[in-house]
Amino acid sequence: MKYRILSSIFILFTFCCFSQNSTKIIDSLKQVISFNPKDSVKIKAYSDLCWYYRNISTDSALSYGNRALSLSKKIQNKQGEAQAYNDLGILYYGSAEYPKALSLYQKGLNIRTELNDTLGAAALYNKIGLIYQNTFKLDSAMFYATKALKIYEDKNNIRYSLALKNNIANIHKGLKQYKKALNTHLEIAKINDSLSDYLPLTRSYNNIANAYLFLNDTINSIKYYKKSIAIAEKNNYKKELAAVYNNFGALLQSKKDYVGATKYISQSLVFRKELNDNYGIASATLHLAGLHLDLKDLNSAKEHLYSGLYLSQKINVNELKIDVFDKLATYYALKKNADSVIHYKELFKSLKDSIFSTQVLKEVAEVQEKYNAAKREKEILSQRADLAEKELNLNRKNTQLLGLIILAVVISVLGYLFYKQQKLKNHQLKKEGQLKEALVKIETQNKLQEQRLRISRDLHDNIGSQLTFIISSIENLQYGFKIKNEKLTKKLIGISGFTKETIYELRDTIWAMNKNTITLEDLETRISNFIDKADVSSTGLNFKFNKDESLSKELEFSSVTGMSIYRIIQESINNSIKHGESSKINVDFKKLDNKIEFNITDDGKGFNENEVTLSNGINNMRKRAKEIGAFLNIESEPGIGTRIVINLPFQA
Incomplete structure (x- = not known):
């Protein structure tokens, strides 16, 4: 009780x-x-x-x-x-x-x-995506946002689907794709308005105003800021007021209305302190710092700048750090402190370059496209399932009808009918089992693809960014310290070149990881690109690439086999250039019965295998060939050249 x-x-x-x-x-x-x-x-x-x-x-x-x-x-x-x-x-x-x-x-x-618990998982995907969005890791933000959106769309949850689309639009804004972001926000606002859902509508108007501001349309920007403020003030949405006051104040600052700007940004700071919102506090503080810089009030500007710097570094938000580095450079320029200006300009450039790299933009687009492809595939599977169910129902009705007719005509064949019905049922069970196996296979492939995507993204985000930082650091050493020691300069150039080559190798690995299969055309394109690059870096060297026309471009290899072939050919060409001192290199693809043959021939100085200690490169080539079931033969004669042959069985 x-x-x-x-x-x-x-x-x-x-x-x-x-x-x-x-x-x-x-x-x-x-x-x-x-x-x-x-x-x-x-x-x-x-x-x-x-x-x-x-x-x-x-x-x-x-x-x-x-x-x-x-x-x-x-x-x-x-x-x-x-x-x-x-x-x-x-x-x-x-x-x-x-x-x-x-x-x-x-x-x-x-x-x-x-x-x-798919809805609970979707909510957490959304929250994880917001963390990556706030720390400006936009490829990861897009990945988790699209996973959450897919679940909410599957559950036909309109409100949360709109919220996720809003987040994705903000990711596009972070990538400076302002027109795309604006169109999405306008679509979301129209739906929220029709539903009289005022809280998300307030946010949509704020986002629309931001997008118009980035597109330099201040008239529409002011219009939508005021719409957002009106709804937020009427409903006492403090969190939303804090955001829109901050943004509107920044707009007034750009129009040199410093009184109005100070009023709105200061009120935003008050609300954000009440909400214990460290990100918002840092943003509003940096806006006030910008105001004081415009007014040449350097003491107040310095106080707000270093407060904003402390908070942005504490919460590790790259977007805020970029802003504070830029404003600190301006502050020290007004103070005529050249060394500090150079220091903060370099920090600003380094961080900005790392965020807006071409590869990040490309990966975000790939994540978005994979989400769209998965959505289309699901629709196709759903249609097939509907057709299969209708066909199954039709077969059942036909079977029942046939049974009734035969039962009415003659009872003597009842046993025969039972046999036919049982046979049909077994056939249907077999079909259903095949369908379940197909669905399990599709799910396994999807999980493998997600795991590959996660590994390739981790390789790019962690190792790729670290290698890029090494190159940037070397270049800063070269140009920032004006090194005159020729030997040291050559050493730095060598390290930079090696690091760049490592990045190219990493991209090749990511390329292979993101493919289930590699076609002959993919392999041909990859090798041609490598030859073009080698041709540019080696003067006086003549490359020829020939492919048997009887070989189909659609011929497929597994990703492991395709990558191993590419690495063997790459190592062969590198050996011809570095050790063979060749003036002509030929790469040929031939079809021999049920085999494909890859030939790499040069006219270099050659070598005698019995007299030369084989390098790790050649040993690795033999090992790769053995792992994919291929036969590797090296023919070399001093003074004449070297020919490397790879024979790989395949099914036409």
């Missing part, structure tokens, strides 16, 4: 919470806990206390969130544990402690996936 009363109080509290203020709700929740209810009710109360304390006392919110997590683990309540990770992650996200938030979100996602 006691637990029923507690449950009733808890349900009554849940339905009435929207009409009470946070303090009353918190008191009610504490009263529920004081009755010492069953553990599942305690977990729900702790979780709600964490939520309602988040804007009042972060310490209290963390305390109750950790209680919910500890109790959930103790009684093995997976739903409660996942919710606790989510609530704690939101707290750290709000204070811009993104690494902690990301770790908690990932733990919650693992449990949601284990429980097959």
Whole structure:
């Protein structure tokens, strides 16, 4: 009886919470806990206390969130544990402690996936994408946002689908694709307006105004900022007011309305401090710093600049760091401190180049296209499933009708009919089994593709960015310190060249990882590009590339086989250039019965295998050929040249 009363109080509290203020709700929740209810009710109360304390006392919110997590683990309540990770992650996200938030979100996602809670997983994909968006890792942001969008569209959840499209549009804005972002925001605003959904509509108007501002249309920008402010003020949306006041103030600053700009940005800062929004505080602080720079109030500008620098580095947001480096360069220019200007200009350029690299833009586009392709594939599978179901129903009706007719005509053939019906049923079960196997195969391929994409993205984001940083550092050393030591200069140039070659090798590896199969045409194109590059870097060297016309361009190899062939040919050409001192190199593809033969011939100085210690390169070539079941033969004669032959069996 006691637990029923507690449950009733808890349900009554849940339905009435929207009409009470946070303090009353918190008191009610504490009263529920004081009755010492069953553990599942305690977990729900702790979780709600964490939520309602988040804007009042972060310490209290963390305390109750950790209680919910500890109790959930103790009684093995997976739903409660996942919710606790989510609530704690939101707290750290709000204070811009993104690494902690990301770790908690990932733990919650693992449990949601284990429980097959697709909507819970979608919410966490969205939150993880927002972290990457705020830290300006836009390829990862696009990856997680599209995963969340796909789930919400599958569930026909219009509101959350619109929210995800809004996030994706903001990613396009971050990549300076302003027209694309604007069109998406206008579409979303139209739907929100028709639904009278004012909170997302406020955000949409703010985003539209931002897009128009980047497109230099200040008239429409002001129009939509005012629309956003009107709705937010009417409904007391403090978080949204903080954002739009900050943006509108920046626009007024650009029009030299410093009084209005100061008013709106200062009010934004007040709201963001109330919300404990570190990202927003840093953004508003940097806007105020810009205002003081325009007004030549250098003391106030310096105070806000270093406050903004501290916060942007603490929360590690690249977008804010770019802004503060740019403003610090301006500040020291006004102070006539040339060394500091150069220092912050270099920091600004280095960070900006790393963010807006061509490869990042390309990978974001690839993620978007893969999402679109998956969506189209799902629609095709759905149509096929509908057709199969209709065909199955038709066959069943025909079977039943046939049975009734035959039963009416003669009972003597009843046994025969039963046999035919059982045979048809077995056939149908076989068909259904084949369909299930096909679906399992498709799901496995999708998981493999996601794993390949994740590995290639990690290679690019981590190793690629580190190699690019090495090249940038070497170039800064060369040009920044004006090194006159010729030997050191050559050494730095050599290191830079080696690093660039490593990047090319990394791109080749990523290219192979992103393909299930490699066609002969892909291989031909890749080798031609490599030959073109080698031709440019080696003067007096003549390359010829020939392919047997009987070989189909659609001939396919596995990604491992294709990459191994490419590496063997690449190593052969490099050896001809570096060691053979060749003036002519021929690369030939031939068809021999059920084999394909690759020939690499040069007119270099050659060598005697019995007299020369074989290099790692040649040993690696033999090893690669053996792994893919190919035969590798090296024919070389001193003074005449070298011929390397690869014979690979294939099915025409």
